[in-house]
Amino acid sequence: MTGWPQQSLARIEPSQAKHARMSAMSTLSVQHVSKSFGTTESPLQVLTDVTLELSGGDSLAIVGPSGSGKSTLLQILGTLDQPTSGTVLIDGTDPFSYSAAQLAAFRNHKIGFIFQDHHLLPQLSVIENVLVPTLAGGRPGSEHIDRAGELIEAVGLGHRRGHLPSQLSGGERERVAIARALLMKPTLILADEPTGNLDRKSAEAVTELLLRLQSDNGAILISVTHSDALAAAMKDRKELLDGKLV
Numbered sequence: 705m706t707g708w709p710q711q712s713l714a715r716i717e718p719s720q721a722k723h724a725r726m727s728a729m730s731t732l733s734v735q736h737v738s739k740s741f742g743t744t745e746s747p748l749q750v751l752t753d754v755t756l757e758l759s760g761g762d763s764l765a766i767v768g769p770s771g772s773g774k775s776t777l778l779q780i781l782g783t784l785d786q787p788t789s790g791t792v793l794i795d796g797t798d799p800f801s802y803s804a805a806q807l808a809a810f811r812n813h814k815i816g817f818i819f820q821d822h823h824l825l826p827q828l829s830v831i832e833n834v835l836v837p838t839l840a841g842g843r844p845g846s847e848h849i850d851r852a853g854e855l856i857e858a859v860g861l862g863h864r865r866g867h868l869p870s871q872l873s874g875g876e877r878e879r880v881a882i883a884r885a886l887l888m889k890p891t892l893i894l895a896d897e898p899t900g901n902l903d904r905k906s907a908e909a910v911t912e913l914l915l916r917l918q919s920d921n922g923a924i925l926i927s928v929t930h931s932d933a934l935a936a937a938m939k940d941r942k943e944l945l946d947g948k949l950v
C-alpha cells in the first residue's frame with residue numbers, strides 16, 4: 705500500500721479500491737488462548753482456551769459479568785499483554801515473536817484503540833489528536849494529514865478540527881477517538897465501552913458511525929460492552945463466562 709485513499713471515507717469506494725483492499729483481507733486468529741495471573745503454586749485462571757477467527761468486516765461484541773476477563777482478553781488482542789499459552793495471529797503474524805520496538809510499531813499500524821473516556825490529549829486540537837498515531841514516525845506526512853482531514857469530515861467534525869477536546873461534547877470527543885483509531889487503517893479496532901459515558905442519542909450516533917467506518921475500511925471490530933444496544937448492532941456477540949468465550 706503506497707498511500708491512503710484520497711476520497712471521503714463516507715463515500716462508497718470505487719470497485720478498484722475495494723478490490724485492492726479485499727486482496728489484503730484483515731484477519732485475526734486466536735487459538736486456545738489461556739491466561740493466568742499469580743504464581744504457579746496459586747494461579748488465578750482468568751481465560752481458558754479462548755478461540756476466535758475473524759476477518760475484515762466482522763464485528764464482535766464481548767459481554768460478560770465484571771471480573772470475567774473482558775479487559776484481559778482485550779489487552780492480549782491489543783498485544784499489550786501476552787497469553788500464558790495459545791497463539792494470536794494478526795494478518796498471519798504472531799506479534800509476540802517481535803522485539804519490544806518491533807511490537808510497538810506493529811501495534812501502531814495494525815491496531816486502533818477506542819476507550820470509554822476517549823484518552824484525547826487536552827492540549828492538542830482535534831486534528832492533532834487524530835494525527836497522534838503518526839508521531840512515532842516523526843512528523844506526519846501529507847497523506848496522513850489528508851486522511852486525518854477526511855476522517856474528521858466523516859465523523860461530522862470538519863468545522864471543529866482546530867478545537868480542543870475541552871470545547872467538545874462527550875459524543876464529539878468519542879467521534880474524534882474513532883477518527884484517531886482509524887487513521888493508520890488498522891486491521892483491528894478494539895473498543896472498550898465506547899458508548900459507556902454517552903446518553904442514548906449520542907450512543908446511537910457513535911455506534912452507527914463506528915460500525916459504518918469499520919465496515920468501509922474493511923477492519924475487524926471487537927468491542928467490550930455492557931450495552932445491549934451496542935452489542936445488538938454488532939454482527940456477532942459472545943459472552944465470557946468462567947474464562948470461556950461462549
Ligand SMILES: Nc1ncnc2c1ncn2[C@@H]1O[C@H](COP(=O)(O)OP(=O)(O)OP(=O)(O)O)[C@@H](O)[C@H]1O
Nearest residue numbers: 741742748750768769770771772773774775776777
Ligand atoms: N495484572 C493482574 N494481576 C492479577 N490479577 C489480575 C490482573 N489483571 C486482572 N486480574 C484479575 O483478572 C480477573 C479479570 O479481570 P478483568 O479486568 O479482565 O475483568 P473484566 O471482565 O474486564 O471486568 P470489568 O467488567 O469489571 O472491567 C479479575 O479477577 C482481576 O482481578
